[in-house]
Amino acid sequence: MTRSTTVALMPIAVLVVLFGGWELLVRVMAIPPYVLPAPSAVLAALVGDAGILLPALAVTLRITVAGFVTAVVGGIALGVLITRSRLAEAAFSPLAVILQVMPLIAIAPVIVIYAGPAVTVYLSAFIVAFFPVLAATAAGLKAVEPAHRDLFRLYRARPGQRLGWLEAPTAVPYVLAGVRTAAGLSLVGAVVAEFVAGTGGAGSGLAYRLVEASYRLNVPRLFAAALLICLAGVVIHAAVGRACAALLRRWRPQGER
C-alpha cells in the first residue's frame, strides 16, 4: 500500500472503528435509544423520517445560501465603499465591529420580535457571513504594493482605474479567503437562529426539527438531524472551497508568482 492511499484510508478507518465501537457498546450494554441511539438506529431514523428531515434541510439550505450570497455581495460592496475614503471607513467601521462581536444567540430573540422567524434566520446567516467578507475585502484592497501604487500614480490613473485594475485584482485572493470562511459560518448562523426563532409547519428548518425531536425525546431523530446539519456543512465547505480554488487558478493561471 502506498503512503498516499494509507493517508486516504486513515480517516475512513478511524470512522469505522469509532462507529463500530459505538454500535457494539450500545448493543452489549443494552442502552435504550432515548439515552444513546446506536448508529444503526440513527440511520433508520434518517431514512424513516426523511419526509420530515429533507424538506427541513431544504428550508435551512435555502436560507443559508441566501444569507451567504447576499453577505458576499454586501461585504464586497461595503468593503469597496469604506476603502474609498477615511470618512466612510470611520463612519462604518464601528457598525461592522458591533455586528461582528455581537453574540448572535443574544440578538436573534430581539430580531425575531420585529422581523419574524424566517427573516430572523436569514439575517443571522447574513450577519455572521458578512463580516469576514467585509474585513477580507477591506484588507485586500489596501494590500496593494507601494511600487504598484506609484506606477498608477505616475500614469495619473483615475480612482476608478486604480480600483478596477490594481486594487480589485490585488484583493482577489483575500476576498476568496473571506468567502471560504463565510460559507461555513452562514450555516452556523442559520442553525443558531432556528434554535431561537424556528417555527413549526411547512417552513420549519432542520435545526427547528432537531429542537423539536429533543423536546419529544426522539433521540434517534435528533441525532439524524444533527448528522444532516454536519453533512450540509461539510458539503458547503467543500463546494465553496473548490469554487474559490478554481477562481484563484483562473485569476493567476499558474499559481504563485
Add this chain to the structure above:
Amino acid sequence: MSVSRGPLVSLRDVSRAFGDRVAVAGVDLTVDEGEFVAILGPSGCGKTTVLRLIAGLDDPTAGTVGGRDLGPAEGGVAYVFQDPTLLPWATVFDNVYLPLRIAGVPRAAAADRVRAMIARVGLAGREGAWPHALSGGMRMRAALARALVTRPGLLLMDEPFAALDEITRQQLNDDLLRMVAESGCTVLFVTHSVAESVYLATRLVVMGGVPGHVVGELPVELGSVRNEALRRDPAYLALCMRASALLAVGMGTGGTL
C-alpha cells in the same frame, strides 16, 4: 520639443526630510533634453528620493522641483523601478499595455504598438506569458517595454538592473543604449555602479553624504559608440577612477579630486 524651452528637469536647493531624518539636502540638478545623466552614489544617499521628487511621486520639504511639465502620456515621464513591478495577474502584453490603457487608448488601437515594443525589448512571442514564468532579466525587459511604450520624453530609472547577474545586466545596458538612441528620449539613471554609470551616461552626477547632496559632476565625453571595447579604453578607465574618487569624497573616506 525644442531646447529653447529650457531644461527638462531643474531642481533648486531641494531638500526632503522624513520626520527627523533628512534624506537629501540642498540638491541642485539640471537635466537638458537629449542627455543621459547617471546619478551615482552609495546606498542610502537619497538617489531614489531625488528620482521620486522628479517623477512627482513625492514632494520636497524645501526648494523647488521645476522643469517642463511633461505629463504622464505621450512624450511624458516614465519610470523604471528597482523591481520590475509587473502586475502578477496580467500577461506581458497587458502589463506593457497598461500605461496606454490608463491614458484611454483602446486595446485594438494600441495592440500593434504594444507588440512592436515587446519585440524591441527582445520578448517577441512572450506576449501571453505571465510575469512569474519569466526570468528576472525578462521581467525587467517587460518593465522597460512598459516604460517606453508611451514614447516618453524623460525616462527615470532607479537601479533597474542592480538585481541581475553581470551578463544579463550588460546585455540590458547595451539594449537600453540602443533603444534610447532610437527613441531620442532623455534618461536619468540611478546606480551605485561606477562602471555602469560611466558606460551608459553622457554626464555623471555623484551624490553622497548624510544627508545626501550632490558631491560633484563629471561630463563623460566618450562619444556615442559604447561597446565592449570601451571597457579597455584608457579614457573610460580614467573617468571611472575620477568617478570613484568623487564617490570617496562623498562617503567621507578621503580621496582628492
